[in-house]
Amino acid sequence: MTLEAIRGFVAEDMRAVDAVIRARLDSGVALIRQVAEYIVGGGGKRLRPMLVLLSAGAFGYHGKHHHELAAVVEFIHTATLLHDDVVDESDLRRGRITANALFGNAAAVLVGDFVYSRAFQMMVGVDNLRVLRVLADATNVIAEGEVMQLMNCHNPDIDENGYLDVIRRKTAKLFEAATRLGAIVGGAARGQEVAMADYGMHLGTAFQLIDDVLDYSGEQAVIGKNVGDDLAEGKPTLPLIHAIRRGTPQQAQRVRSAIEHGGRGELDAVIEAVRATGALGYARDQARAESRAACAALEGLPRSTSRDYLLQLADFAVTRSY
Numbered sequence: 001m002t003l004e005a006i007r008g009f010v011a012e013d014m015r016a017v018d019a020v021i022r023a024r025l026d027s028g029v030a031l032i033r034q035v036a037e038y039i040v041g042g043g044g045k046r047l048r049p050m051l052v053l054l055s056a057g058a059f060g061y062h063g064k065h066h067h068e069l070a071a072v073v074e075f076i077h078t079a080t081l082l083h084d085d086v087v088d089e090s091d092l093r094r095g096r097i098t099a100n101a102l103f104g105n106a107a108a109v110l111v112g113d114f115v116y117s118r119a120f121q122m123m124v125g126v127d128n129l130r131v132l133r134v135l136a137d138a139t140n141v142i143a144e145g146e147v148m149q150l151m152n153c154h155n156p157d158i159d160e161n162g163y164l165d166v167i168r169r170k171t172a173k174l175f176e177a178a179t180r181l182g183a184i185v186g187g188a189a190r191g192q193e194v195a196m197a198d199y200g201m202h203l204g205t206a207f208q209l210i211d212d213v214l215d216y217s218g219e220q221a222v223i224g225k226n227v228g229d230d231l232a233e234g235k236p237t238l239p240l241i242h243a244i245r246r247g248t249p250q251q252a253q254r255v256r257s258a259i260e261h262g263g264r265g266e267l268d269a270v271i272e273a274v275r276a277t278g279a280l281g282y283a284r285d286q287a288r289a290e291s292r293a294a295c296a297a298l299e300g301l302p303r304s305t306s307r308d309y310l311l312q313l314a315d316f317a318v319t320r321s322y
Contacts, residue, residue: 003045003316006054006309013053013067014046020071024118035103035111039078042096047207047313048073048178054313055182055196057306065126065185073178075119076139080146080174082112087150088233130184138177145169154234156256160241167208168201175204195297199310202294206317209287212237213280214321216271231270234262238286239279240270246277284318291318 007014025036049070056066082099084090086108091101100108116139123132148166152158179200183193215230216239230237236259244252251273258266274280294314301307 003313003320006050006313006316007046009305009309010050010053010057013070014050016064016067017049017053017070017074020067021074024071024075024122025115027114031103031107032111032114035099035107036115038102039082039099039111042093046074048077048174051175051178051200051203051310051313052182054306054310055179055200056186057182058196058301058304058310059183059186059188059192060304061182061186063185065128066182068122068126069131069181069185070178072119072122072135073174073181075115075122076135076142077174079112079115079119080142082108082115084146086112087146088229090229092229128184131181134177134180134184138173141169141173145171145173149235152236154260154262156236156240156244156259158236158241160238160245163236163238163241164205168205171208172201172204175207176200179203192301195300198297199294199314202290202297203314203317206287206290206294206314209238209283209290210318210320212239213283213287215239216274217280228264228267228271231258231267232262232264234259238283239274242279242282243270243273243277246279247273251276287318291315 021040025033025040027033027036052066052070052073081093085093085098086100086105089100090098092098098108099111103111119135123135126132145166145168149170152162152166176197177200180193180197183196188196212230215228215237231240240255240259243255247255254266254269255273258270291314294317295311298307298310
């Protein structure tokens, strides 16, 4: 199953979500409009809003609130990307120049703040306290994860559990919020809501682990960013953690040094160590385990086309090349 097939299933709803996004990003401030339109025009997989739609559909929802909430989730994601690219000093995302590289760091940060605040305005409009609580909690946890990642940059001593804690906060939490929101608006029972949240958390973790793999095995034209970006920023992702743990003393030291100093000067040597230690295969295996856990979380849910596509999305998460 391809992502395009899943997109086709939710195409009508996604058009409604896109209309909400463009309407809600409108501002009388020209620079806000310019940066926001640039970001939205950059495309991306739009996984998180699709998860809201599919999760709501799994419980037979036919209203309009899921369009608004899907846009809110995409806004939160967009704001984090704007801020992340400034922190990471990135110049390429989704195959395009980043907003901070094009408009400057100050504009990227401030427009990110605007997108965050607009998301909270939209949350209030849904008029559901549980929705507000889920999104407020998720936003706070994501911010904690971003700070934790910053603290761990250039730290080769972080272990696997510590790293997984970071990505579950920084990345998987918004996946979890998206699927929980769909369940809430769909009128799911509390146990079903928890199951959907578990699915989202495991799916988001799997996606991040495959991103880790692609940073050392993908092609720039396909993955839309520079190969080795994580290493250049001194990020100790799972393939590097495994290479340090399983490599020879020389390999471990080379990887540790690359994390401590950042840059791409040792990229070839690090890739060699990562491959020699089976680190990419190990990270893929961990991602597959997360994907299986995501599918298991859906076992008690009613059978539906939306549920089938959620299962297919878990498979796509670990077989993709971008």
